[in-house]
Amino acid sequence: QQQVKQSPQSLIVQKGGISIINCAYENTAFDYFPWYQQFPGKGPALLIAIRPDVSEKKEGRFTISFNKSAKQFSLHIMDSQPGDSATYFCAASKNNDMRFGAGTRLTVKP
Amino acid sequence: EAGVAQSPRYKIIEKRQSVAFWCNPISGHATLYWYQQILGQGPKLLIQFQNNGVVDDSQLPKDRFSAERLKGVDSTLKIQPAKLEDSAVYLCASSLMVAGFYEQYFGPGTRLTVT
Numbered sequence: 001q002q003q004v005k006q007s008p009q010s011l012i013v014q015k016g017g018i019s020i021i022n023c024a025y026e027n028t029a030f031d032y033f034p035w036y037q038q039f040p041g042k043g044p045a046l047l048i049a050i051r052p053d054v055s056e057k058k059e060g061r062f063t064i065s066f067n068k069s070a071k072q073f074s075l076h077i078m079d080s081q082p083g084d085s086a087t088y089f090c091a092a093s094k095n096n097d098m099r100f101g102a103g104t105r106l107t108v109k110p
Numbered sequence: 111e112a113g114v115a116q117s118p119r120y121k122i123i124e125k126r127q128s129v130a131f132w133c134n135p136i137s138g139h140a141t142l143y144w145y146q147q148i149l150g151q152g153p154k155l156l157i158q159f160q161n162n163g164v165v166d167d168s169q170l171p172k173d174r175f176s177a178e179r180l181k182g183v184d185s186t187l188k189i190q191p192a193k194l195e196d197s198a199v200y201l202c203a204s205s206l207m208v209a210g211f212y213e214q215y216f217g218p219g220t221r222l223t224v225t
Binding site for chain 1: 114141150151152153154155158165166201203205211212213214215216217218219
């Protein structure tokens with residue numbers, strides 16, 4: 001069952017541009033929404049996370065926007081750099097039961 | 111702080127053979143997870159342990175997969191017999207509760223190829 005839908009599957013952005021990845025969830029019981037970054041040959045690494053009681057969270061160049069009524073959240077990467085090229089996964093969790101999106105492969109061109 | 115350790119990193123076996131993966135979580139993390147990540151997909155939970163007890167194994171194919179976490183620290187995941195569709199990366203994660211939420215930390219994974 002796909003409880004978290006992620007788009008796009010792949011994204012190409014020029015250096016310095018903004019990367020935007022979107023996710024939608026179905027289960028309104030989810031109460032924790034993390035984003036993971038995964039480089040080839042490595043495990044996913046926690047990037048940033050948000051709870052549904054806030055609409056936005058910013059950490060450096062990374063921002064999560066959260067729309068509870070629409071059951072959607074997105075990751076914005078400002079001033080994208082080639083080093084940001086990786087696969088990004090959104091996830092949604094309730095009581096430590098975490099469901100992942102299918103991932104977005106981001107390529108940032110120099 | 112040392113991260114989640116997994117071994118081996120790579121394994122190639124023939125179908126119907128057996129294989130075992132090992133995971134050592136971050137020290138002090140009571141919760142341990144095994145995920146299966148098929149190429150092009152997000153991780154899918156196979157089993158979750160709290161200390162040495164199973165919390166959730168609803169998506170573990172129990173006819174061929176087994177896992178244990180003796181003494182509540184290290185864990186092993188076994189597949190016997192393997193099928194072609196088991197080719198995937200097997201990720202181990204452990205978690206720590208931070209401000210009421212569980213932050214999961216992943217190991218590098220074991221890439222399994224079944225031929």
